[in-house]
Structures are given as C-alpha cells and as structure tokens.
Amino acid sequence: KGTRICIGMSLACAELYLGLARLFRAYGSRKVRTEGNMGYLELFKKTAAEVELMKGVFIPGGKGGLKGIRVTVKK
Numbered sequence: 001k002g003t004r005i006c007i008g009m010s011l012a013c014a015e016l017y018l019g020l021a022r023l024f025r026a027y028g029s030r031k032v033r034t035e036g037n038m039g040y041l042e043l044f045k046k047t048a049a050e051v052e053l054m055k056g057v058f059i060p061g062g063k064g065g066l067k068g069i070r071v072t073v074k075k
Contacts, residue, residue: 027073044070 028037043051051069 030074039073039075041071042074044072046070 024041026038027041028034030040030042033040046069
C-alpha cells in the first residue's frame, strides 16, 4: 500500500465486506440458522470442494478455471 494510496480503495473493500456480511446474516446456511433468517444459500451445480480457493493472490483462483459461483436461495 503506502502512505499516498487513494482512500477509495479502502472504502471499496469495506463496502464489499459489509455487503457480504449483510447477505450472510440475512440468509445464513442450512447448518447455521438464526431467528429472522429469510432462508439459506445453497451452491448451484457445484460442490464445496470445487469452489475452494487454491491460491490467495490479488485475484483468487479456484480449481479448473472457476468462472464464478452461483447460489440458490431456499427457505
């Protein structure tokens, strides 16, 4: 980073974290449910092993050229 980096980068990362936190708080998962959950998220046509990150660099990469992850919302 450095002392002169644009503040927008940090704000953008903070907004992404807050957005993801809100999404997971509202929907949770099949195993972790709390009162007030609107449903839960489930992987669409993928297994957990297929979406596990293989390297944690600037742009994370998954197995076999993973292009994205889709989820379905279930109640």
